[in-house]
Amino acid sequence: MNRTFNGVINLDVRDSTPDWEPFLPPRAREGSPNVLYIVWDDTGIASWDTFGGLVKTPNMTRLANLGLRYSNWHTTALCSPTRSSLLTGRNAHSNGMACIVEGANGFPGLSAVIPPENGTLAEILVEHGYSTLGIGKWHLTPETESSMASSRRTWPTSRGFERYYGYLGGETNQWFPDLTYDQHFIEQPYSPEDGYHLSRDLADRAIEFVRDIRQVDPDKPWFCYFAPGATHAPHHAPREWIEKYKGVFDMGYERYREVVLERMKEHGVVPADTRLSPINPWPVSDVIVPGDHVKPWDSLTEDERRLFCRMAEVFAAFCAYTDHQIGRLLDYLEESGQLDNTIVVVVSDNGASGEGSPDGSVNENKFFNGWPEDAAENLAKLDKLGGPDAYNHYPTGWAWAFNTPYKMFKRYTLEGGIADPLIISWPKQMKDVGGQVRDQYHHAIDIVPTVLELVGIEPPQQIKGHTQSPMHGTSMAYSFSDAHAPSTRITQYYAMLGTRALYHDGWKVVARHGALNGKGDFMADEWELYHVDEDRAETCDLSAEHPDRVRQLVGLWFAEAGANGAFPLDDRTPREQLALERPLPAKPRDVYVYYPGTADVPEGVAVNVRNRSFSIKAELDVDSPEGVIFAQGSRFGGHALFIKNGALRYCYNFLGVEEQGFVSDEPLPTGSITVGVEFAKEGEEPEGVARGRLRLFVGDQAVVEGTMRTQPGKFALAGEGLCVGRDSADPVSSDYTAPFPFSGGTIKKVTVSVSGAHYVDHDLEGMAMLARE
Numbered sequence: 001m002n003r004t005f006n007g008v009i010n011l012d013v014r015d016s017t018p019d020w021e022p023f024l025p026p027r028a029r030e031g032s033p034n035v036l037y038i039v040w041d042d043t044g045i046a047s048w049d050t051f052g053g054l055v056k057t058p059n060m061t062r063l064a065n066l067g068l069r070y071s072n073w074h075t076t077a078l079c080s081p082t083r084s085s086l087l088t089g090r091n092a093h094s095n096g097m098a099c100i101v102e103g104a105n106g107f108p109g110l111s112a113v114i115p116p117e118n119g120t121l122a123e124i125l126v127e128h129g130y131s132t133l134g135i136g137k138w139h140l141t142p143e144t145e146s147s148m149a150s151s152r153r154t155w156p157t158s159r160g161f162e163r164y165y166g167y168l169g170g171e172t173n174q175w176f177p178d179l180t181y182d183q184h185f186i187e188q189p190y191s192p193e194d195g196y197h198l199s200r201d202l203a204d205r206a207i208e209f210v211r212d213i214r215q216v217d218p219d220k221p222w223f224c225y226f227a228p229g230a231t232h233a234p235h236h237a238p239r240e241w242i243e244k245y246k247g248v249f250d251m252g253y254e255r256y257r258e259v260v261l262e263r264m265k266e267h268g269v270v271p272a273d274t275r276l277s278p279i280n281p282w283p284v285s286d287v288i289v290p291g292d293h294v295k296p297w298d299s300l301t302e303d304e305r306r307l308f309c310r311m312a313e314v315f316a317a318f319c320a321y322t323d324h325q326i327g328r329l330l331d332y333l334e335e336s337g338q339l340d341n342t343i344v345v346v347v348s349d350n351g352a353s354g355e356g357s358p359d360g361s362v363n364e365n366k367f368f369n370g371w372p373e374d375a376a377e378n379l380a381k382l383d384k385l386g387g388p389d390a391y392n393h394y395p396t397g398w399a400w401a402f403n404t405p406y407k408m409f410k411r412y413t414l415e416g417g418i419a420d421p422l423i424i425s426w427p428k429q430m431k432d433v434g435g436q437v438r439d440q441y442h443h444a445i446d447i448v449p450t451v452l453e454l455v456g457i458e459p460p461q462q463i464k465g466h467t468q469s470p471m472h473g474t475s476m477a478y479s480f481s482d483a484h485a486p487s488t489r490i491t492q493y494y495a496m497l498g499t500r501a502l503y504h505d506g507w508k509v510v511a512r513h514g515a516l517n518g519k520g521d522f523m524a525d526e527w528e529l530y531h532v533d534e535d536r537a538e539t540c541d542l543s544a545e546h547p548d549r550v551r552q553l554v555g556l557w558f559a560e561a562g563a564n565g566a567f568p569l570d571d572r573t574p575r576e577q578l579a580l581e582r583p584l585p586a587k588p589r590d591v592y593v594y595y596p597g598t599a600d601v602p603e604g605v606a607v608n609v610r611n612r613s614f615s616i617k618a619e620l621d622v623d624s625p626e627g628v629i630f631a632q633g634s635r636f637g638g639h640a641l642f643i644k645n646g647a648l649r650y651c652y653n654f655l656g657v658e659e660q661g662f663v664s665d666e667p668l669p670t671g672s673i674t675v676g677v678e679f680a681k682e683g684e685e686p687e688g689v690a691r692g693r694l695r696l697f698v699g700d701q702a703v704v705e706g707t708m709r710t711q712p713g714k715f716a717l718a719g720e721g722l723c724v725g726r727d728s729a730d731p732v733s734s735d736y737t738a739p740f741p742f743s744g745g746t747i748k749k750v751t752v753s754v755s756g757a758h759y760v761d762h763d764l765e766g767m768a769m770l771a772r773e
Helices: 058-066 079-088 121-126 198-216 239-243 253-267 302-335 375-380 396-401 444-455 547-563 574-578 762-771
Strands: 034-040 067-074 131-137 163-167 179-181 184-186 222-227 342-348 419-425 436-438 491-496 499-504 507-511 527-530 591-594 613-634 637-644 647-654 658-663 671-684 690-698 701-710 743-755
Touching (some): 058 067, 079 121, 121 222, 198 222, 198 302, 239 302, 253 396, 302 375, 342 444, 491 547, 507 547, 527 547
Parallel strands (some): 034 342, 131 222
Antiparallel strands (some): 163 179, 499 507, 591 743, 613 743, 637 647, 647 658
């Protein structure tokens, strides 16, 4: 904000009059409320008991009883697009977020870069005297810009947040997360053995950040964007929380839907005459891909049922444990007298996730490496689900159930992907309506205008010199006092990965087109028609009875989509998406040099050793060395060169299935030495799994020789970067406990050389990209 200097300037300061006002930072109006966003991940509306589900979330219920539940609120069906809308008040395509950031393309609506003319709520509030805090999942920075060498233009601290603590990508290991603090990567503060879990850490950090403000300036309001990893995969939770849900889901996902629908009706979350939508509403062969199929419960074996029920128990524990941690933040706000004047907005970014496939997964990275699941192995890990030894995700059947009564799940513009929970609480102003339900139709773009109206700030004309685009959202504040007021959102278009829909004045058209099915030919699609004011779950297609209305609404969809930059439509398969040539942050090379004392190097920008010959050479100056020299990956897949008990060792952990270990019997010399490992590829079996000779060496002398196989896909979907001098999080080898820092000498540098073309399975790589959502 430009302010004119009104003082007097003369030659002598004694004859001049100062004016401090133009040089002071902005100050919020007295009594301005705090704003707290709580952004859940992949949490369907039928999960929490707050909305009728069977997962106990007393703190979500606590907020709902202090405010309002919204039963007809919608998202974009995917993470990055919804989060961009929650922060800007604009439709996702105008934010460049047609997809998750990993699916970026060279078109305005698909760029994965929010333009500066679409300012964020943080950028607005910080210019009005608010402190702005980002905590947790971000997922609004392209993968190629998520390293220490990248531009920070899309990082939280460049989009209005003064402080940030969390993870930039779409998912992370909850026991061993990849963490970013402001503009640099850091190690987690303590280990799972000492009680670490990301949900707890994020709650601790939120309390710390708010206290930092409060103790210096108790009157300064703050905006906190709090986005835990729950309940995105991997589903991780303390064992004692998992045991609380033992047996709760033994009824199976089809019966769960029946039970929960009645509970949702009792809560007033759906109309009393709402019917359940059918299982698998569209055929696999025609519209949806096989991975989006749901297996009927009565078709499962007893072992499959045991496994699937345990996966649901772990999911519920993850959700409930995170609710408990959020409760600690709410307790602090209440104890410090801040909760009463804090606007709290609770949302999920899309419906429950179907990325677990019809069979679920114990280590989802197996799938993304083309390695078959082993039913016996999965059952053997039943009691390890949710812990550090598993990287699990429930099957599609539970995604369908946790979106009761709706069809499908995340990625689809059917209601299962877009109809999600919303709670708005402001105790100071909602004492007369606390605990009530509102049923007006609204969308993620409506949250920013609502908050701005409540705090009394007009959308700015400019932010940092950039003329601002009009917001697409409309305030929901009118609904606070009037449960029966007509919605101010009359029309909303949807487009996600080839799926399309449009809501208009109580009606909805849906294109019969699955997500990422590669079908194209969009003009040939049939459109279904639902009167969602009377048929919330889209059970009765009225397109044959009302062809004129279908034509009208489809035409309106094209107009809305065009106005928001939704073209070109993109339903290409994950394989096709991964085959796209995207600008790289650095030129590919054959030799990479890494140093100790530096940040993790994310796998996406690190040396790629997959399915090719490679060597790792470390230059050391040692006396009595011990510890990790080089590590990349985790117990679910990775490799490490290290010294233990004076012996040089190399471990290649093949997808957590086999630790291929090589240990030298030769004592290491002291002084300046070179050690390392060479792998010479000799063939492939099966495709992409390289087999060849391995040589562990000291100087020019081979000290161990043997055979080895390497995995074809990534070591990890998120986190677990390349490190020198330590293993930063989850250990690659069971022979040591991370970080196992190098001692007894120094590491000068580590050189990794590669030769030959690396293997890429675009189908699996594409699915891995999508799973990061």
